[in-house]
Amino acid sequence: MDTLLKILVELRPDVDFEDNKELVDSGELDSFDIVSLVGELCEAYEIEIGAEDIVPENFNSVEAIMAMVVRLQED
Amino acid sequence: MAFTSVQFVVFLFLAATSYFLTPKRYRWVTLFLVNYIFYFMAGAGYFIYLLATTITIYLAGVKLGNMSAKNKADFAAAKGELDKEQKKAWKGNFTKKKRMVLIPALLFNFGILAVLKYYNFVGANLNALLERFSIGAEVPVYSFLLPLGISFYTFQSVGYLIDVYREKYEPERNLAKFALFISFFPQIVQGPIGRYHILAEQLYRPNTFSYERVKFGIQLMFWGAFKKLVIADRAGVIVDTIFGYPDTFGGTYVAVAAFVYCIQLYGDFSGGIDIATGAAQVLGIQLEKNFERPYLATSIPDFWRRWHITLGAWFRDYVFYPLSLSKFFMKVGKKGRKVFGNYIGKLLPVLIPQFIVFFLIGIWHGAEWKYIAFGFYNGTLIVLGILFDQPLKKLMEKFHIKTECYSWRLFQVLRTLILVALGKIITRAPGVSASAFMVHSMLSNWDGDILINGGLLKLGLDVQDLWVLLFSSLVLLTVSLMQESGIHVRETLSKQNLLFRWIIYLAAIFSLILFGVYGLNYNASDFIYRGF
Structure with missing residues (x-):
């Protein structure tokens, strides 16, 4: 979780990642952020994230992103 | 039948009356019939195109659904004996098999759209080239009439098929219900482009x-x-x-x-x-x-999030993300970091697909050079906006420009409006x-x-x-x-x-x-x- 938070804060230092549970739905993260974030996640966790995984539910909160990462690591 | 005509009001009245008078169980059938009557009244000759899209996307969707169900069962049975690499290979093989169904369906449906919408544009430009090089050949030019709402229903049904391919939801197995989903009369003419998981259930349930x-x-x-x-x-x-x-x-x-x-x-x-x-x-x-009030947007990307939202979302989900997350663009990003440095390198997988998306949005509007120019104009503005975002922020901090105030917002709105208006000149001029x-x-x-x-x-x-x-x-x-x-x-x-x-x-x-x-x-x- 710490690694993920570090990636997120580096990407968007202005966003409150710990409290915001609607990162995508509230428009806080846009498509450019998502693509940059996916690149970082793939590298850091050695996973493959496809376009099918890019749904708001997977990116709305730190917990949701972590859950997706864990799921893809298990796959 | 124009939306502002008396005929449309009468049609809607009759449609609503017959819908609500139908027993609940069959209301979706009435809606399906109403849609087809509406489309038939718009021109019987167009029907063949709508049917072709309906049937091919329906069949491809069912086939993909069956393949996914079988694959899930097979994988669950074999899972215990596979290591990580084998699981990955299994997944890769299955994706390849699914693509054998998806790609022909996409080519067929985009092919219809391309021929009807762009054949003459390509033909005319080829003829101009042939004439320029004094080659005595000519591409025949035909006058095609565009079927009502073809861009809208093609995009809507293709979006559905890609979602089924991605296993986002199960395919619709009832042909008439699927036909209802891509022919809903208020939205088939000029959108909004509907998503199956949001729209279909509303069409099938008995609304009171x-x-x-x-x-x-x-x-x-x-x-x-x-x-x-x-x-x-x-x-x-x-x-x-x-x-x-x-x-x-x-x-x-x-x-x-x-x-x-x-x-x-x-x-x-x-x-x-x-x-x-x-x-x-x-x-x-x-x-x-x-x-969502596009002319109150504070930047060009913000404008495109507020203007024709469903088209923008379609291109984002089915073109931008698949392109920018593809292995090719991930590699471009990595190489770009080595050549241009971290900042630009990271942006490349975003910028190039973004440009491609705007090129496509441009030609979606029509088969003319001016629409391609419009796409490039918007693509360039967005790319410049991203590239200069950080330097501009630093510059504003240096000059102590307040950005959390009404006057700054007003400046942003007016600046965006001027840029949008300039873009409109490109599309409206001859x-x-x-x-x-x-x-x-x-x-x-x-x-x-x-x-x-x-x-x-x-x-x-x-x-x-x-x-x-x-x-x-x-x-x-x-x-x-x-x-x-x-x-x-x-x-x-x-x-x-x-x-x-x-x-x-x-x-x-x-x-x-x-x-x-x-x-x-x-x-x-x-x-x-x-x-x-």
């Missing part, structure tokens, strides 16, 4: 009559008709005059035309969408939002060179006096019409500002006293009757986006 919802639906249709008939069609007179005679109306007139065209296009397109959304609401169906001529004329022959010395009266509208246009545009702006601050206009109105409510309703009805029609022989012009 609700006075409140029907009232809101009719109010929205009135509002849409007001935007189209009172604002857009009136603004269109000025726009047609100036763009029709760019030699006569240069200089400041070009700026007037660009801004008035912004008003016309918004009134026309969002008015049409309001009528579609209102009509759907009468039947108990909530369509997706297609506009061609790319004509738009360049007009912009040059605007910059070199500026004469602000025409705004006050009666120059505006030469544009086809008399004083009264100009006042009506100004006043109705101000009403639109006021409503937009109210909505932007979170006020739900219809809900707020419904809470007012009876007398006040009816004064507003009657004012709306009379303004539509009095100002919506020019004389006896005037016909409301076609919706602009209907042609796309």
Whole structure:
């Protein structure tokens, strides 16, 4: 979780990642952020994230992103 | 059957009456029949294209669904004996198999769209090339009529198929129900482009009559008709005059035309969408939002998040993400970091697909060079915006420019509006060179006096019409500002006293009757986006 938070804060230092549970739905993260974030996640966790995984539910909160990462690591 | 015609109102009335009178279990069947009658009335010859798309996408969807179900069962049985690499290989093989179904279906359906929409454009350009190099051959040019709503229903059904391919949901196994999903009459003409997981369930369930919802639906249709008939069609007179005679109306007139065209296009397109959304609401169906006050956007990316939202979302989900997350662009990003440094390298997988998306959005609007230029114009603005985002932020900090205040927001909105208006000149002028001529004329022959010395009266509208246009545009702006601050206009109105409510309703009805029609022989012009 710490690694993920570090990636997120580096990407968007202005966003409150710990409290915001609607990162995508509230428009806080846009498509450019998502693509940059996916690149970082793939590298850091050695996973493959496809376009099918890019749904708001997977990116709305730190917990949701972590859950997706864990799921893809298990796959 | 135009949305603003009496026929459409009568059609909707009959459709709603028969829908609500049908036993609940069969309401979706009535809706399906109503859609097909609507489409048939638009032109029987178009039917074959709609059927071709319906059947091919339906069959491909069912096939993909069956393959996924079998794969899931097989994988669950074999999972225990596979290591990580083998699981990965299994997944890769299955993806390849699914693509063998997806790609032919996409090629077939985009092929129909491409031939009908772009064949003549490509043919004419090829002929120009052949002539230039004195090659005595010619590509035959045919005059195709575009089937009603072909771009919209093709995109909607392709979006469904890609979602099934991605296993986002199960395919629809009832052909008639699937046909209903891609032919819903209020939205087939000019959108909004629906998503299966949001729209289909609403179409299939038995919606019940609700006075409140029907009232809101009719109010929205009135509002849409007001935007189209009172604002857009009136603004269109000025726009047609100036763009029709760019030699006569240069200089400041070009700026007037660009801004008035912004008003016309918004009134026309969002008015049409309001009528579609209102009509759907009468039947108990909530369509997706297609506009969110685009001219209050603070940047070009913000504008595109607010304008034709469902098309932007379609391109984001089915073109931008697959491209930018593809192995190819991930590699481009990695290489880019080595060559151009971390900042630019990271941006490359975003910038290049973004440019491709705007190129596609450009040609989606039409088979003309000016639409390609429009795509490049927007793509360039967005790319420049991203590239200069950080340097500009640092510059503003250095000069202590406050960005958390009203004046900064106003500056951002006006700056965005000017850039959008310039883009509109590209699409509305007869061609790319004509738009360049007009912009040059605007910059070199500026004469602000025409705004006050009666120059505006030469544009086809008399004083009264100009006042009506100004006043109705101000009403639109006021409503937009109210909505932007979170006020739900219809809900707020419904809470007012009876007398006040009816004064507003009657004012709306009379303004539509009095100002919506020019004389006896005037016909409301076609919706602009209907042609796309």
